[in-house]
Amino acid sequence: MDSSVVSKLKEIFDESRLDVVEHHKGSVCQSCERKDFYDFRYKCLECNNYDLCGLCFETRRTSKDHKLSHPMILVFKSLSPEKNQLLDQIIQEKDKLLKETAKINIFEGSECKICKVSPIKGIKIKCDICINFDMCWDCFGSGEEHEKHSKDHPTVVFLLPRRNICDIKSLEDCGELGGGQFGDVRLVKCPNNQQYALKTIIVDPTDKKSLSDANMKSCHNEVQGLTELYSSTIVKYYESQTEEKDGKKYHYILMEYMQNGSLHTFLKKIKLDKLRRFNLVLLLIRGIRRMHKKDLYTRILNPKMC
Numbered sequence: 001m002d003s004s005v006v007s008k009l010k011e012i013f014d015e016s017r018l019d020v021v022e023h024h025k026g027s028v029c030q031s032c033e034r035k036d037f038y039d040f041r042y043k044c045l046e047c048n049n050y051d052l053c054g055l056c057f058e059t060r061r062t063s064k065d066h067k068l069s070h071p072m073i074l075v076f077k078s079l080s081p082e083k084n085q086l087l088d089q090i091i092q093e094k095d096k097l098l099k100e101t102a103k104i105n106i107f108e109g110s111e112c113k114i115c116k117v118s119p120i121k122g123i124k125i126k127c128d129i130c131i132n133f134d135m136c137w138d139c140f141g142s143g144e145e146h147e148k149h150s151k152d153h154p155t156v157v158f159l160l161p162r163r164n165i166c167d168i169k170s171l172e173d174c175g176e177l178g179g180g181q182f183g184d185v186r187l188v189k190c191p192n193n194q195q196y197a198l199k200t201i202i203v204d205p206t207d208k209k210s211l212s213d214a215n216m217k218s219c220h221n222e223v224q225g226l227t228e229l230y231s232s233t234i235v236k237y238y239e240s241q242t243e244e245k246d247g248k249k250y251h252y253i254l255m256e257y258m259q260n261g262s263l264h265t266f267l268k269k270i271k272l273d274k275l276r277r278f279n280l281v282l283l284l285i286r287g288i289r290r291m292h293k294k295d296l297y298t299r300i301l302n303p304k305m306c
């Protein structure tokens with residue numbers, strides 16, 4: 001049975017989709033002072049009622065007593081006043097939160113990069129600067145440093161393990177979105193009717209033009225980094241799965257579906273005025289900078305943000 005804290009957290013967050021960008025009604029960014037901002041929202045676990053918009057978090061802005069090293073909860077969807085109040089209450093009773101989540105939460109496949117415990121239980125802390133650098137709460141709290149990681153790095157706190165979207169085998173195929181040298185991208189639907197883009201990369205050992213296993217391994221590492229890269233300006237990667245069939249390997253990557261197509265088709269379809277075009281360029285720069293800071297170089301940016 002879930003503890004009361006974990007079931008309350010599920011009530012607050014569980015319906016949140018990871019790619020949702022919304023106006024956070026009633027929230028004010030404590031750095032740029034934007035109200036009801038349209039972006040991801042970061043909420044400090046240490047300061048009382050302290051929110052930052054995605055842009056201010058990514059550009060490392062702070063104000064008041066808030067420090068860059070304070071762990072931040074990432075909130076995708078706009079929360080109702082009741083849910084916000086409930087979340088504040090949970091955060092204020094931090095000892096209870098830690099004790100109760102430690103009994104229930106298991107972050108499958110994760111490893112604390114400092115004490116090497118695996119899987120991480122309770123609360124997971126992810127460094128927002130180091131690549132794939134997760135910590136358990138105890139190591140984070142001890143302020144221990146490891147290789148390039150410093151205790152002053154900004155971090156994101158995960159209060160609940162991420163749910164799998166769905167089994168790739170249960171997806172309904174809704175047609176092709178695009179093709180490439182190594183596979184295609186198809187529009188798919190989950191049993192809950194949510195639409196996604198599914199990229200399939202086929203590794204065929206008998207075909208010289210096919211990707212090698214070594215290339216695929218580096219591709220997997222990149223996908224792993226991307227699934228935990230959060231930015232409202234970058235197309236969300238959810239998960240990847242591999243299947244072997246007829247001597248070939250099929251690598252599936254489930255991604256956010258962009259209804260308006262690529263930036264190219266979007267700009268052809270919709271006429272933007274000068275201000276929106278200027279904003280679009282700023283968003284492009286923001287997405288590219290976010291990826292480069294994480295040593296990722298070839299990703300898709302989110303045209304929905306313009």
Ligand SMILES: [Zn+2]
Pocket residue numbers: 029030031032033034052053054055056057
């Ligand atoms: Zn801001």
Ligand SMILES: [Zn+2]
Pocket residue numbers: 044045046047050065066067070
């Ligand atoms: Zn703070």
Ligand SMILES: [Zn+2]
Pocket residue numbers: 112113114115116117135136137138139140
């Ligand atoms: Zn640890």
Ligand SMILES: [Zn+2]
Pocket residue numbers: 127128129130133148149150153
């Ligand atoms: Zn770090």
